[in-house]
Amino acid sequence: MNQEYHQSLENSIREMESKGTLKRLRYLQSPMDARVRMEGKGEIIILSSNNYLGLSNHPQVIQAGREALQHYGAGTASVRFICGTFSIHRELEQKLASFMGSEAALSYVSCWNANTGAIPVLVGEGDVIISDELNHASIIDGVRLSRARRLIYKHADMEELEERLKSCQDAGTRLIVTDGVFSMEGDLAPLQRIVELARAYDAVTLVDDSHGTGVMGRGGRGVAEHFGVLGQVDVITGTLGKALGGAAGGFVASSSQVIELLTQSSRPQIFSNALPATIAASALKAVEVLEGNSSLVKKLHDNAEYLRAGLRERGFHPLDAPSAIIPILVGETSFAIRMSEKLLDEGIFVTGFGYPVVPEGKARLRVQSSAALERADIDQALEAFSKVGTEVGLL
Numbered sequence: 001m002n003q004e005y006h007q008s009l010e011n012s013i014r015e016m017e018s019k020g021t022l023k024r025l026r027y028l029q030s031p032m033d034a035r036v037r038m039e040g041k042g043e044i045i046i047l048s049s050n051n052y053l054g055l056s057n058h059p060q061v062i063q064a065g066r067e068a069l070q071h072y073g074a075g076t077a078s079v080r081f082i083c084g085t086f087s088i089h090r091e092l093e094q095k096l097a098s099f100m101g102s103e104a105a106l107s108y109v110s111c112w113n114a115n116t117g118a119i120p121v122l123v124g125e126g127d128v129i130i131s132d133e134l135n136h137a138s139i140i141d142g143v144r145l146s147r148a149r150r151l152i153y154k155h156a157d158m159e160e161l162e163e164r165l166k167s168c169q170d171a172g173t174r175l176i177v178t179d180g181v182f183s184m185e186g187d188l189a190p191l192q193r194i195v196e197l198a199r200a201y202d203a204v205t206l207v208d209d210s211h212g213t214g215v216m217g218r219g220g221r222g223v224a225e226h227f228g229v230l231g232q233v234d235v236i237t238g239t240l241g242k243a244l245g246g247a248a249g250g251f252v253a254s255s256s257q258v259i260e261l262l263t264q265s266s267r268p269q270i271f272s273n274a275l276p277a278t279i280a281a282s283a284l285k286a287v288e289v290l291e292g293n294s295s296l297v298k299k300l301h302d303n304a305e306y307l308r309a310g311l312r313e314r315g316f317h318p319l320d321a322p323s324a325i326i327p328i329l330v331g332e333t334s335f336a337i338r339m340s341e342k343l344l345d346e347g348i349f350v351t352g353f354g355y356p357v358v359p360e361g362k363a364r365l366r367v368q369s370s371a372a373l374e375r376a377d378i379d380q381a382l383e384a385f386s387k388v389g390t391e392v393g394l395l
């Protein structure tokens, strides 16, 4: 062991600790739900999970995973094209394609994997990627892995996007990439306009709808459904690790040509194992449960509205957005972390996000709605917000 090296890492960690920005893992001892048991804290209410539809602990979703484990065993012990594909992968992919209104879909072990695995296949040397400045880290890394030139436009600024498109008309493929729902703001990409601009300037669109899948649109088909442009976005990526069961997994939904090319050339597809069958089966069931019960999406949004209104009534100023993400800006990272810890002492789990996840000085508490929450859970959480907000001098 190189002691000096490890000591230098220790110094960096202690520096984070002294600045109050060190993140601490919280260990849960029961399934993800409205209320969970947390080690050292007892029962707490969760307002910081992406378990938007409450399907993480749904009996049918659990049962589907259990049956797949019995049926397929632990895994394939191989990458997909060698001998690593189960029929449940095809079933899941066909279901995702029909749910997303696309010709075909391909699963990945995560949406991180999907974004970093797909973008370098879709565009390369001589092409241009035009990317929203607030895109998720996995898009940014996917863009970095591609050999295409990068252009950034100001967040959701359609005039600047148009300028960027004009500036690269001589390039090969122009790929516009954006989050559907922005994870730290909760706002939406103006997808109707993006689709219009893509048409006008002969560009291709990729939307990462990880926080929109299962959340936006009446049927939970995402931001494209919300804006009435389902089937008009070239490539949609999404996660199975949030609304759709919450275990892990990601997907790309697109034309049959894109999916075939990814199957042939996307590096995680050809150098790494597939999604475990248990997760594929649970995610498939989660989509089926959602398709059979759109009142889940409604309950999620009713709860989000109730949370937003309750926070405002108590003197907070959450950012206004139509998604299930309700950020409250509080300033410094250490302040956000301290407030989050105080809320946890009151039995409410809300994560504080600071630099480098969000810009310096724009730290926030990110409250998230879920269909798993009942009004009593939300009322209790709002009371805790009032108490902690007063204690820290925010109210």
Ligand SMILES: Cc1ncc(COP(=O)(O)O)c(C=O)c1O
Binding pocket: 109, 110, 111, 112, 113, 136, 138, 179, 183, 208, 209, 210, 211, 238, 239, 240, 241, 248, 249, 250
């Ligand atoms: C917009 C966005 N894309 C991708 C991801 C990564 O998803 P996964 O956990 O499936 O890798 C996240 C997760 O936080 C996300 O918010």
